[in-house]
Each structure stands twice: as C-alpha cells, then as structure tokens.
Amino acid sequence: MTKPDVRHHPQTPVYSHKINDPFWSHYIELVRSVVVPYQWEALNDRIEGAEPSRAIRNFRIAAGEEEGVHYGMVFQDSDVAKWIEAAAYLLSAKPDPELEVLVDSVIETIARAQQPDGYLNTYFTLREPGARWTNLAECHELYCAGHMIEAGVAYYHATGKRMLLDVVIRLADHIGTVFGAEPGQLLGYDGHQEIELALFKLYETTREKKYLELSRYFLDQRGASPHFFVEEWEKRGRTIHFGELDMVHRHTYSQSHLPVREQSTAEGHAVRLVYMCAAMTDVATETGDTSLREASERLWSNIVSKRMFITGSIGSSAKEEAFTGDYDLPGDTAYAETCASIGLIFWAKRMLQLNQDSRYADVMERALYNTVISGMSLDGQRFFYVNPLEVDPEIQRLNPIYAHVRTRRQGWFGCACCPPNIARLLASLDQYVYTPVVEQATLYVQLYIGGEAEFTLEDRRAWLTMDSDYTSTGEVKLIVRPDSSEGMEFTVALRKPDWCVNPELWINGENTDQDGFILESGYMKVTRTWKSGDEIRLHFPMELLRMKGHDHIRATFGKVALQRGPFMYCLEEVDNGRGLHRIQLPRDAQFSVGSGERMPLGVPALTTIGRRMVSDEDWGIHLYRSDVQWDIQPAELRFIPYFTWANRDEGEMSVWIRECE
Template sequence: MNDNTTPASGKVQIHDPFWSEYIRLVREVMVPYQWEALNDRVEGAEPSHAIRNFKIAAGREAGEFYGMVFQDSDVGKWLEAVAYLLETKRDSALEEIADGVIELLAEAQRDDGYVNTYFMLKEPGKEWTNLAECHELYCAGHLIEAATAYFRATGKRKLLDAVSRYADYIAAVFGAEPGKLQGYDGHQEIELALVKLFQVTGEEKYLELSRYFLDQRGQQPHYFEQEWKKRGRTLHFPQLSMVHDHLYSQSHLPVREQTTAEGHAVRLVYMCTAMADIALETKDAGLLEACRKLWDNIVNKRMYITGGIGSMEQGESFTADYDLPPDLAYAETCASVGLIFFARRMLELEHTSKYADVMERALYNTVISGMSLDGTKFFYVNPLEVYPEVLGKNKNYNHVKAVRQGWFTCACCPPNVARLIASLGDYIYSTSTEGDILYVELYIGGRTARIMNGISAVIEQISSYTSDGKVRLSVTPEQASEFTIALRMPDWCHEVQVSLNGQSRTHHAGNADGYIHLTRKWVSGDTLELQFAMPVTPMKGHPHIRQTFSKVALQRGPFVYCLEEADNGTRLYQLRLPQGNEYSLAEEAGFPEGIRTISVSGRRMLPEAGWGEELYSSGPPLKSREVQLKFIPYFAWANRGEGEMSVWIGEEQ
C-alpha cells in the first residue's frame, strides 16, 4: 500500500501552528513509544506485558499473566489511536503492525467470542464473577472502540467481526431474561462502545444492550453485593471498597435519578457519555435531563479551572461541591479526556457553546499537561500546586509527581491522550441535523469537506488562535449554496472582530446559543477573518471554594497559566499579584510555536530578619519587595526540571 495523505470523507486534515506538532508527536513519538512500552522495551519504565499476555493466550509463547486486571485495555486504546492516524494519513508500516496485533487478538479469542487475557490465563472459569472490580466489560469496550475506528479507517473487518462475536456472547450472558446475569460493569466503558458498534453495523441489538447496562445500574438489590456473597466474599482490590461503596461506581441510584457527580471521575464521565449517546439515538428525554443535571454539577461546582475533575486521590473521585484543593488535586488525565467525550455528545444533543467551552478548557490545559513537550513522559495526576519537598514524606501527596513518568503500572492515561489527539479533527466542527448549519467548535487550522444543504463545500481554516486570536476561514462550495456558519464565541472572550469579505463588524456576544450565526448564499472565494480579543485576565474562583479565596489565576485565550520555580524561585506561596498592573508577553524557547509567557510586576512577602529558631512568634508585620513575576501556560509546566508550581496566587488589594 502506498502512503498518501487523503483523509476519509468529512475528516479534517489538520495544519495548525500549535496542534500539528502534537499530532506529529502522537504519530512519530507517542504511538511508537507506546508500542515499545506495550512490548516491554522501554528501559527504566514500568513493564506492561500487555502484548505478551495476548501472545501467551494465543499459544504463541509460554508464560503467566502479568499486570493489572485491565491490562488488555491499553492495547485497545493504542489500536484506536493508530486507527485515527490512519484515517487522516495512510501509513503502510504502521498499518502492518496494527494488522499483526489484530491477528494476535483473533488468535487469542475463544471459540465463543470471549477474549480477556487475565481470566483466560490467571483465573479461567471465573469469568463474570467479579464485575465490580475486574474490568471485563471495560476491556471489551476498548476493544470494540478500537475495532470500529479501525474499520472506518481501513475498511478491514477482521477486528470488527471479532468484537461483534464478543458482543453477541456478552448479550447471551447478560440481560433481564431468566437465566442471564442481571449485572453491569464496575467501570463504565462498554456502554459507549456498544453505541459505536451499533453505529457501524446498524445492529439495534448492540444499542439495546448498551441501554440495558445503563438501566440496570443502581437497581436493587445491589448486584455487586450479590456477586460478592456468591463468590465467597473475596475482593480483588480490598483497599478500594469497589463492592460496598456504591457511590464509587455510580451504582447508588438508577442513572436517571443521579443529580450530582459522585465517585470515580473517569467512570462517571464515561457513563455520562453513554447516557448522552443513548439519549441522542433513542430521544430518551429522561436520560437527557439526567445528563444536564450531572453536567451542571460537574462544571459549576466540581471542576478545576484547568478542566480537571476528581479532587480526591482515594477512589480517584469527586468529593463535595466546591471542594477543589489545588495541591491535593487528582484531576486524572483520563478524566478530562472523558469530560471531552461527554461535552462532544452534549453538543450533538443541544447545540450550546457552553459544552464546547469546557471541551476547549480541558483540552488546552489538563489533557496536554498529561504529556511532556517531547511526547515521551506522562502525568497521571494533574495538580494545580506542587511543593516537591513534601512529596514522598507526606502520604497525602503520594499520588502527586513533580515530574512526568515514563510509564505506569496502570497505564491508562498515555494511550487515552494519544487516541484523543489522533482524533482531534472530529471535535473541530459540527453539522446540524438538517445539514444547514456548520458549527465551528474549535479554532484549529485545517481543511475539510462537508455536505451543506446537499452541496459539497470545502472549509479551510488558517489559525493562529493560540498565539494572537486570529482565524481565517475560506469557504468553497461546489456551487452557490445558502447555509449558516455558526462561530463559537469563547467564554474567555468579550469581543471579536468578524470580517466577511472585508466587511467588518464587532461582536460582544453570540446568539442565545453562544454562537455568531452568519447565514448567506456562500460562493467560492468567500472569506471570514476573526480577531478574538485575548487580554490577560485574572480569574477568581467561586467564593465557596475555600482553597482559592482571595487568590487569582491568570488566563489568556484558552490557556490557564501558572508560576514555576524555574522562573520565580522557591516559596511561591510568598508571592502576591497586585491589582491593575500591566502585563507583558514574550515567547519562550522550547515551548510550542507562538505560545506566550506572561510577565508582570508583583511582590514577594519577606520573612522577618532574625527570626531565629522559633516555630511561632508574634513578630512584626510582614514586609515585601517588588519582584518580576513570570507565568507560563499550565500545560507546559515540569518540562524544565523538578520544582515548585502554583496556578493560584494571592491577590494584593
């Protein structure tokens, strides 16, 4: 097969000064690096054994299962990322490797369709006996997602046929009918994957199975308790209380009755993604209303300014409204990826810019913070404040790292980042159901062809959005055609100049849906030019967030900023930002093209001279001196060695 750069129909070919480098990193660094990691060939990194587990299950090698009970899922996510890369640029060498992995998976699959290396190798005969903890349906879901993506990218059915057999087997095991298991997964994932399988195959049974798993969750008597007693009260993860803590797995109530974001953050947003999928496919008003309530609780009361979610290490979970400690934040990279999945589905249900605003916030901050600028190191946890001297000493911070890691025993985050960035083109535009409105969700440079009101139109976006807020859109329909282009007004922007073929107008807000709607008969050569105002903006947290009260965080465009020790010295907590000072911008060597740092005059509170050895003293009032503060984009922290970091800084009145 010859390599080419022809994207699949409707796909965006990204050419962007900021994002093209990330996509190159995924293609040339992350996916190859993760392939090496999956094969245990990265020196000094945690072994994966994921590929070897499949080789043993397929009978190609002798040995024992190694790794976490969900180790198979890393292979599924890696394959899915590969599929998205192949969808926009064919690569015969990469496709050959992926085909080899698919052949291996097919060899490992049992005759009845089941495939899970943990149970096949380590606990044969105990399949489906510990749904609360052991991730069988989760792993199945990631294989299904990979299969649907690979089929769309290549047209090859081998993996799609294999996962269809697996899904058919699952449908034979689970259901409300007598003789079937009336359970559901501990870690949601199968639900959203089954919707994708339905969309590719057209088989309604997969949609119904997804709906069954959602509807069964939270019903009484509690299934996880029942299966725990049935298997002799044994636990796989005794430290996590997955069986008895029903909030942890969002099984405390039926999904339609849940109104607050509880438990494990990744599980919650994966569940919400599936709920939105089913609401869209079946017009289920009850599920849609539940999605709205859960969305509002996450975004308005339980989300960090960086788009991170999950504020507690124990259970990787949500806690209470407005409990958002910067230094103890868990904010798992996967959780923000899942939040983006949820946001994208909500946009399809009801086109309101608030969903795209959160999608952008999570993407530009927490998600890409999860990988180093060279694509070889990763954060699982994304705190908003770090003091390295307490790490390894105070167990409350055991989850926090001051530098990114090469790999993890539980390596869910790196392949999740890879698959999201590889599929980034799917998040840039949306089209109305009637095909008469093209929504611009993200201002990322690239080219795509869309059918608008029955006419093919090429949309080309040239963007320097991340550096100076400028965007240029060229519209080239095959023939003159009337439709609407809806431009999202970002929540961080209060003014945008929109020029249509040289005629300029200033907008201070969008329509009620948050978009600027431009309806006309578009002809070849029509051009839109946008200039978003990008001031540096001090942001405050809600007054009920006790940890950030009287503090501010700087934001410019989609980026949240932070202080780092490399620029500002140690004891960042001593720094203060006066109100009303002038900000200056500069580029930083080694940072992505066009990314600006922020400098501003601030103050450092000075310890009293001659304090001595006293731990506490009445002492004189604090003095201060003027210092120059330097802020960098949050996503870029920890790329210049280990040191302190803080998003929030005390505000001086």
C-alpha cells in the first residue's frame, strides 16, 4: 500500500505558540509532571484505592503479549488513545525522551493488536470477535477508532513518527470498506459521535479526500430513515449490551431523530452533540456547505442562549447525561460533565474558523476558566466527572436524585473519559490562543494566554510575544516582530471579552481611542504596517459583575452569581458556615478583593458583609409555623473562584446567592 503524502494543507494558516503564562503554565506543567504520569499509573492499575482500568493490559492481551480476558467498558481503548494524544502535545511543546520512549512502546503494542484487515478494538477482538459492527448504538467501536485516529495524527505531528499514523490510516481505510452506500456495506453511523471529527483531522494531515467524504457520509447518514439503530437491533435478535435501551428514545439520545441539517435544538447526550457539531463545523468550513453551517449556528445559538450554565457547562440531566429543555438549568442536579465543556471548546474553536465572532471565544473562555479546570483538583490527582453549581453533602448522601454528584474529586473512574480529556485539552491549549485568517490578513487573538507565537500570513512570517496578567489584573502586553525590516502590514484583532465594558488599548505607548481601531464582531481591529518591537498594551478593568439568569430559569430567579474577569465565584461552607441557603447579598454590598487567605495562582477571593436569616424560635415538633419571625444578622461572606472549590474540607457550595435590598 502506498503511504499518503502527509503534509499541512497549503491553504491552512500555520502558527505555533509556546505558552509562558503565570496562570496556565502551572496547569500545563501539572499535566506534564503530574497528570500524564499519574494517568499512566492509573491505566496500568497502580493507583491505590482507585477503580482499576486495565486499559493497557487489554491491548497487551490483544497483541498476544499477555494471557487474559478483556476488562472494563466497551470504550476502554479510548482512555489509552487520549493519553497518547495528551503526551503528543506535551512532546510537541518540549522534548521528553523518557516519555517518548514510553509512548513508542505503547504504540508498538497497539500495532501488534491491530487485526490483519485493519480492525482495532480490544473489546471485540477479545470478547466478541464475531460481533464486529453489530451494535453501533451502544458499543463505541467508531468512537474508540476516532480517538485512536486523533492520537495517531497528534503523535505524527509531534514526533514525525509514522507507526501509529499508519495504524490509524489502515483502521480508517477498513472503516471505509465497511460503511457506505455500495452493495454489502452498512448504511450506518456511530452511536457516540467522534469518528467524524477524527476523520477530518486525518484528512487535514493526509489530504486524502476519502477521509473527508467518509466524515461527511457519517454526518449525512445520521437521522436517515429507515432508522439504522432499530434495524441493527432487529438483526441481532433485539439483544442489548447495557441494562436498558429504549430504541425510540435512542434516536434523540444520539441526535439521530432528525437529519443533522434539520436540527435546531440541542437534544440528547451532551458530549455526543458537541462532538457532532465540531465535525459539522469542520466539514462546513472546508466544503462551504451552507446547510451544515446554518445547522451549526442554530444549535450553537440554542445552547448558549437557552441551555448552558453560567460556568460554561452543559447537560442538565443525569439521566442519559443530556440536555432537557430551554431554561432548565438546575444547579444542584446539574450533570455538567467535564467532557461536555471540553467538547464545547472544541466546537467553539471550529466556529471561530468558520465565522470570526468573539461570542464563540467568550463561551470558550467561560468553559475553560470555570468548568474544565474545576474538573481537576489543584494537585492534578483527583477529578470531577460532574460539575454542579450547588451541593449539600449531607442531603446528597441520602437523596438518590443526587447520586451522580460527588463532593470530593475521585482518583479515577470505571468510565474514565474525563481525566484524559482534560489532559489532552490543557496540553494542546496553545492551539486555542490565536486564529490566523489568511484571506483577511488578520491574526485574531482569542485567549489572552502569554507566550511566544510564530504565524504565517500571505506567505510572510511574524512573531508575537504576549506577556499576560489577564487572570489577576487584566493587563496584557504584546510585542510584534515581523520577518522583514520593512515591516509587515496586517490586522491584529483583539477580542473584547464579554465581561469587560471599557477596555483600554495603547499602541507604542499612545492611548488609542475609538478612532484608532475598528470594533467589529467583538474584536478591536488594529491595521497597520507593523515594525519589529511594536507594542500593544491592553487593560481590561476587572469590575465585579453581579450576573443574573434569564427570568425563565427557575433555579436562579431572584439570585445573583458573582463574576470577576473570566472567573465565576462561589460560597463554600468552610468559609461561610453551614446553611448557605440562609445567606442573602444586599444590592449595595461593597466588596474587598484579595483579602484573607491567599488563593491559588493569583486569583483573588472576594469578601463582603451580607446577611444571614436565622430563627430563635423553639420549633419543637413543628415542621411549619405561621408565627415565625426571622432575625437578620450581618455575616462576613467570602467568595472563592469556582474552579478552586472542593480542594479543602468537604461541605456545602453554591454559585448562586439570593439578592436582597
């Protein structure tokens, strides 16, 4: 077989960015020194007290290196793939010979586990070799294949090594023989979307259009009639893999209730929806498919205007980890899976390539600075699957409607999709900072994360150094260095964050008023011939915002949530005592920023004087009374950044607080 010529798309603007940031460098180093090594130990079942994974052992057994049987979920392979992908991004940023040797050894095992026809899946190879591609609704074969493809592409770009890339090319080619409209092929698609966006990445790397077409095929087939999942269920004698399966409801759960181009509301499993939309946006951008673009925009609008929590998390219901209805955003029973916010960020990045509008980057920032890093403890060794906005440990231990909520992060999970997903996102965070657009000769600054960037516009290179104190003071400085002594004309588009009313901008020390830039689609656009050493300085005043929910959101009506800069804040019992529901925040309360115990990473706590409602009555045997008088007492309140909650003593937490006169 002739190997595809692997290269960057000549029309794709290329940039590299090495992060050096007072906030984010900590997280990236944590991923490098703690998270990836810790997850390697978890994948090899060496974390005391954590649920076993056996994911590496499954591959070793499938490769003939060990004896044994498959253990774990049908999608256990994906944990290994995401770990490799995270390691690849780390290697791309900084050489690590020891890590590279370790990854190479895993890849060799994976290559030996691949079947002669290109098939790769340890569950079906070891458990049900005769049942391949018979239960796509439940069994995640294409999902696991997609994650392995993403790992193969990332590792190739990081190291130049082709072994895993060649494995996933054979796997993708095998999938292309199984699925399609030709006689003998399956007119089907995956139950859990992922293969679609992975195939697009493989297309970008190889420029083989068959992978783009296969990605589009899977999108086009979803929701087609007669319904594929029902047909395959009938063919296998109506057997199911998991405990319950409502085949009618399965359509909505997996976004196959309508063709993707006709969908207008976010339905079903949240992670599946955003992965699907990321692929839709990829294909729309590449092909100019107007109907896919319009569907992507409709679904985005529905989520961010009606179905997203203020922390940038999505998925209101623990049942099926799903969206429910418009404005149904309960903080205490929220599912708000870490992976769903990560998927939302994947999608936002692609929407920014399709349409340069800051509202996509605003959501990306909200999800990143709040839900995603809340999903991992500050020491990088414990993880949340679910990210609620309100908890009461005493009640949550007793009431089964809270069974999905944890008030302590866990070391690992039987279904461990979130920890390696966090690792691969943070390790690749450099890819989310800028969006170069060649046809506009414009460099869009999406996230104010410090570091050194190199980019190409119209076949000319330039370098950009960003020094950022965005998370503490809102101060950012950028230095431009074109590759020509004559300078280079292009536009720098600086995102105006949605939380900042009046940003300040200086060019080479001169204050730039509204006449010095064009404010367009949420960006301050500065066009000039840039000379080496030109300086852009920004100040985003970090005013304290009292955020209110839409009046249709029952859970937040009459309450406020505090935001400073990109961070949401919350109350914890350890600071404010038990009974957070008794606390009220006066409308005229004045806040002190940064007083008291020092918070991590330079993000300050907030303190103020609020009110606590108490009763001195002897309630006796009464549960309800008509003659109770509430005593309102002053209470010193301390709010901490939401991403830091549950790193101290276990207790109540709440993002929303009742407001009073």
